[in-house]
Amino acid sequence: MIRVGLLGCGNVAEVIASEGTGINITALYDFEHSHAEHLKELTGAPAFKKFEDFLSQDLDIVVEAASVGAVYEHAEDVLMSGKDIVILSVGALADTDFKNRLIKIAEEKNRKIRIPSGAVMGLDNLKIGQISPMSKVLLRTTKSPRSLRIETNEKTLVFSGRADECIKQYPKNINVAVALELATGHDVEVELWADPDIKRNMHEIFAEGDFGDFYLKIKNNPCPQNPATSYLAALSIITLLKNLEKPMIIGT
Incomplete structure (x- = not known):
């Protein structure tokens, strides 16, 4: 063992x-x-x-x-x-x-x-990007304003750009984007949204390439012991x- x-x-x-x-x-x-x-x-x-x-x-x-x-x-x-x-x-x-x-x-x-x-799924499938180049990989992450340490009363786009730029501003919210880059071998565009009405962290993945197109949405439940951690x-x-x-x- x-x-x-x-x-x-x-x-x-x-x-x-x-x-x-x-x-x-x-x-x-x-x-x-x-x-x-x-x-x-x-x-x-x-x-x-x-x-x-x-x-x-x-x-x-x-x-x-x-x-x-x-x-x-x-x-x-x-x-x-x-x-x-x-x-x-x-x-x-x-x-x-x-x-x-x-x-x-x-x-x-x-x-x-x-x-x-x-905190996501689909990485296994997206590894095909390593042999058949993808034309687009976008990660749209939506979280509560509190988890992003900002204040807003409406859904707000707080960042839009490349993953390597996002990590400089939101280092605790970039793990998923880096995992996608490693899996696909392609630069990942990131949209980070704050939504006061959301109850769970949500990740949406969009990918396009010769294989076709791919869309996946994941709504994460928190760990029972700590709501800040993805189960x-x-x-x-x-x-x-x-x-x-x-x-x-x-x-x-």
Whole structure:
């Protein structure tokens, strides 16, 4: 059974621990050590105060469910130590130099960088863009003004432009766009809307190419423990981990 270390022990990690039956969690680390100690009660896995001690454990794969900053700080060390990594905070890979550095280390160490689908669906299908170029990829994300830390009484377009520009203004709202760029191999146009009437975060994906056209709308339910966290994102990691050792692979 694959041995999993959790880097980041917040709400996503708690869903993995409580609902990921059969996932062998063997080590825990969080910058806020109390979070790791809390998860220790659910998993029985040791919680480490020092990242170096966490990384020295006999792990097969490290699951990052912390932040873009945690990816910058720790992803290279994870790969250098001979372990695979799951990166949920994929916004860090908008930095092309950093992304290429991780890929180079992974190749040299014969390791894998795994990107879960996160808060959206359809990435598997959209990978066809890597072999048949797409003419358009648009992400339209709609959230409550509160989650974007703005005030408005009506539906308002707060950003329109490229994903690499959006990340400079709204770094916590760009993970989906970066995941789409990685999947399709195409620049993603982003529309970010604030809507005081919306109850759930909504992502709409539009893509066009030689294959035809594609439209998908996802309305995310929040994690039961924290409305700021996508339940779908947590479930996508559980699904990824459970399929690592299966003999039959579904999809591209």
